[in-house]
Amino acid sequence: MVASGWEVYEPDRDVQGSQWALDREGLRRAAVEARADFEARRRESVAEVRAELWLGAGPSRRVRAAAQRAGLRPAEVLAQLAERVVVEEDGTVSVPPFMPSR
Structure with missing residues (x-):
């Protein structure tokens, strides 16, 4: 901020910080959607059992x-x-x- 001559932090002028914030928000949205998808699949498969079986x-x-x-x-x-x-x-x-x- 000092090198840029800012007296106070201005998010609109902070290109890198704004990009990081957008990236974090995108990751957060993706995580929320993935969790919602997981929960929906879990509710649908309550009566179902999935197993991995290793046979000789x-x-x-x-x-x-x-x-x-x-x-x-x-x-x-x-x-x-x-x-x-x-x-x-x-x-x-x-x-x-x-x-x-x-």
Whole structure:
């Protein structure tokens, strides 16, 4: 300010500071929009579970083979498998035999 001869700070004359303020406001708006999008997706998927599943080589080959035979993606076969899970009163988990389909 001293070098520029300003007695008081004038934002309109501070080109660099004004640009930084605009950049910060843009980042703030983007963050608010991203959070709103996240919250909307979260509300929409309340009844939905998303999971990442890592399978060993053997089970992975079997799932890929079943998917290929059915013309599906492996994730679609796993989703169908999960839809058919039966949990017994004693806590055992099983899946009745089924044919993956579109």
